[in-house]
Amino acid sequence: MKKLDRLPTHAEFAHVTEWVFDLDNTLYPHHVNLFAQIDRNMTAYVAELLSLEPSEAKKLQKEYYRDHGTTLQGLMLHHGIDPNDFLERAHAIDYSVVPANPDLGEAIKALPGRKFIFTNGSVAHAQMTARALGILDHFDDIFDIVAAGYLPKPAGDTYDKFMSLHRVDTHHAAMFEDLPRNLLVPKALGMKTILLVPRNLEYEFAEAWETSSDADEQIDFVTEDLAGFLRRVVAAD
CATH class of the missing domain: 1.10.150.450 (DNA polymerase; domain 1)
Known part of the structure; x- marks a missing residue:
């Protein structure tokens, strides 16, 4: 996948002040398989x-x-x-399998502006997962499936509801996701779009339609290392 080889620069993200993260298989890596x-x-x-x-x-x-x-x-x-x-x-599950990730916590903390979790799961699930990762305190809010009126991503109305609630300027925003189809609307809204993929692109748990290809024009960047990616966009070139 060519986009996996393209590293981000600070200049490409200097305008971003709104950082929006999916939860599952995005804030923690695929191999955790929560x-x-x-x-x-x-x-x-x-x-x-x-x-x-x-x-x-x-x-x-x-x-x-x-x-x-x-x-x-x-x-x-x-x-x-x-x-x-x-x-x-x-969501009656064992969260102890989620390893703490202090490097990710520091990388998120260093991002300029606001940070959100935008999930098709529940607030309780997001809180438990983010707490296990050690990153919960770095987010301004969690927008969940209940707040979305149970209409999940990739529905455009759900993105509109999130953006309107938090007054997000999409031209100064970035979206991190593990599902290519959930980046179609963010890209159309002018957001920077980043797809999280498994290490070595080993999609052992994914359906075929969940994976991406070079034909997915809605994806600006692909990474298998979220913390490393965030450090690059914050660091001066």
């Missing part, structure tokens, strides 16, 4: 709700995720579930 626990919980929820075998429940869960942005949105649209109950059960 989402595997959530995935199992969601499969179990679907199986119980619809009296399905685990394999059939997982298949339906993934279809809803692909088609609606989150499993939750698909379940709400097709089965009218209680979203709060789903979120609580989905």
Whole structure:
């Protein structure tokens, strides 16, 4: 992937004062695989709700995720579930597997301006994850799926709601994500867009449509090292 070879410069990010980060597989690396626990919980929820075998429940869960942005949105649209109950059960996981990352904490702290977590998960999940990483105190706010009215990224209305709530100037903003499709709207809004990828591009847990290629014009930069990337954009050339 050519963009992985292109390193950022301070000059390219000197105008950025709004830093927006996805949570899962972005603020922590893919190999931590925290989402595997959530995935199992969601499969179990679907199986119980619809009296399905685990394999059939997982298949339906993934279809809803692909088609609606989150499993939750698909379940709400097709089965009218209680979203709060789903979120609580989905995020009943062991956060001790998330390693503290003081280097990332220092890199985020050094960024000029405001920093946000913008997630399709819940505030509680974001807080627990960011606390385990040791970076929670460096963020100004968390915008979650509840604040989005349960309409997940990549829906344009959800980005609009986030930008409006926090009065984000998109031409002075950067978005960090692990899913290429979630960078389409930010790019159209004038934001710098950065895709987080697994080390050595080993997408062992990803669906095919979740991965990127050089044809993804909405992506300005690709990195497998978030802390290192942030240090480069802050440091003078």
